[in-house]
Amino acid sequence: MPSRRYTILIADRTSGVVRRVTISARPAVVVACALVTLPVLVGIGAAWKAKSEVSSLYASNQSLEAENSNYRGATKALSDQIEVLESVVSDLGAGAALDPSLARAMEKLPAFVKNRAMGGSATSMPSAQPTAYAKTLSALATPEDTFGLLRSVLEGLQNRLHDVRAMVERRNALAAATPAIWPAHGWLTSRMGSRQDPMTGGEDFHAGLDIAGEKGQPIYATAAGRVSQAGYQGAYGNLVVLDHGFGLETKYGHLSSFNVKPGQDVKRGDIIGRLGATGRATGYHLHYEVRANGRLLNPLQLLTQQKPRDQ
Numbered sequence: 001m002p003s004r005r006y007t008i009l010i011a012d013r014t015s016g017v018v019r020r021v022t023i024s025a026r027p028a029v030v031v032a033c034a035l036v037t038l039p040v041l042v043g044i045g046a047a048w049k050a051k052s053e054v055s056s057l058y059a060s061n062q063s064l065e066a067e068n069s070n071y072r073g074a075t076k077a078l079s080d081q082i083e084v085l086e087s088v089v090s091d092l093g094a095g096a097a098l099d100p101s102l103a104r105a106m107e108k109l110p111a112f113v114k115n116r117a118m119g120g121s122a123t124s125m126p127s128a129q130p131t132a133y134a135k136t137l138s139a140l141a142t143p144e145d146t147f148g149l150l151r152s153v154l155e156g157l158q159n160r161l162h163d164v165r166a167m168v169e170r171r172n173a174l175a176a177a178t179p180a181i182w183p184a185h186g187w188l189t190s191r192m193g194s195r196q197d198p199m200t201g202g203e204d205f206h207a208g209l210d211i212a213g214e215k216g217q218p219i220y221a222t223a224a225g226r227v228s229q230a231g232y233q234g235a236y237g238n239l240v241v242l243d244h245g246f247g248l249e250t251k252y253g254h255l256s257s258f259n260v261k262p263g264q265d266v267k268r269g270d271i272i273g274r275l276g277a278t279g280r281a282t283g284y285h286l287h288y289e290v291r292a293n294g295r296l297l298n299p300l301q302l303l304t305q306q307k308p309r310d311q
């Protein structure tokens with residue numbers, strides 16, 4: 001069916017010219033419809049685009065949030081680990097505390113003994129300095145910076161832990177080797193130094209302590225070590241010599257009997273023999289000597305622990 005056609009007349013009143021325009025209905029309707037729907041379509045398109053942009057922004061925001069929370073989680077876990085390590089280090093340094101009297105005895109050891117054991121002070125430990133990483137952490141911009149810092153803090157802690165542990169082990173070895181307890185219960189009848197010889201009455205240098213007691217009383221190892229000698233030796237009578245390492249040596253004389261053999265390892269407090277009066281002795285007593293690299297030490301200086309009955 002052919003489209004209906006319309007003619008529009010346009011007349012100029014002054015000149016009398018008339019123009020006619022003929023249009024068919026269908027294209028006119030199409031153009032009118034297009035004119036009406038175009039803005040609507042443009043609006044719908046814009047709305048759709050905006051909506052998809054918003055949803056993609058939302059999605060990327062969510063993934064960023066997830067990433068951020070993973071990052072925070074990892075950082076928190078690392079920080080927690082660092083805190084645990086730091087407390088371990090400071091516990092090792094401070095908490096691996098020696099018995100104070102034993103520490104005092106160790107401090108009285110000659111410097112060369114301490115140097116041999118520790119390379120310095122026997123009782124002070126490397127300090128566990130608190131790391132101010134938490135403050136720095138918040139100032140760092142990128143995860144790489146943060147993890148780099150945390151890694152270096154962890155490495156530092158690991159090294160310190162290693163140093164502290166080595167130091168604690170050396171200190172404990174020296175502590176075990178320090179002759180810090182009394183070798184026998186009894187009366188202290190003679191100290192180290194010049195004295196009148198109990199037999200001849202002449203001038204005499206006494207190399208250790210005499211502790212008088214009853215025959216058969218236990219004699220104790222005053223520190224951990226190895227028996228280097230257990231036998232009769234001249235004026236000492238029955239003598240036990242203990243080698244404690246670090247150049248330290250103790251001697252126990254005039255024993256009535258032996259509880260140890262040469263080469264045997266002993267701990268502090270082990271019974272090594274029985275009190276007697278063998279060798280050059282006027283009565284039942286223990287003669288006790290401490291030496292460091294062969295030089296006499298005053299045993300009383302080191303006896304910071306249990307005390308016997310004094311005269």
Ligand SMILES: [Zn+2]
Pocket residue numbers: 190206207208209210286287288
């Ligand atoms: Zn003596």
